[in-house]
Amino acid sequence: MKEYPINKTEEEWKAQLGLERYKILRQKGTEFPHSGKYNLLFERGTYCCGACGEPLFKSDSKFDAHCGWPSFDESIHGKVEYIKDTSHGMLRTEILCANCGSHLGHVFDDGPTETGQRYCVNSLSIDFKE
Secondary structure, rough: OOOEEEEEEOHHHHHHHHHHHHHHHHHOOOOOOOOOOOOOOOOOOOEEEEEOOOEEEHHEEEEOOOOOOOOOOOOOOOOOEEEEEEEHOOOOOEEEEEEOEEEEEEEEEEOOOOOOOOOEHHHHHEEEOO
């Protein structure tokens, strides 16, 4: 298993995050679409990892993809790790926090902006800082 700068036992993560966030961030879960508090938030600020607080996305990269999850067209350079994901009979790219290895969501090559990317992120995986 890969070592990250922030490295805790699963018991420590569970105690820190609570069951709902632990399921998403550490067990690669997905929240229901349109249920997350950041889906339609468009204030200026930074979106940080919900587990370790590392800055991941700037608000100027956020857009409404009408998919039910917060969407961004790029991450802050070097802050996100990309992993091939073949679960559920699909080929996708999972995105993890490069600082602690927590699951954020997936990135797709169908974004409407010039980057062509759509980072589809669980609200429970991130925290917003103004």
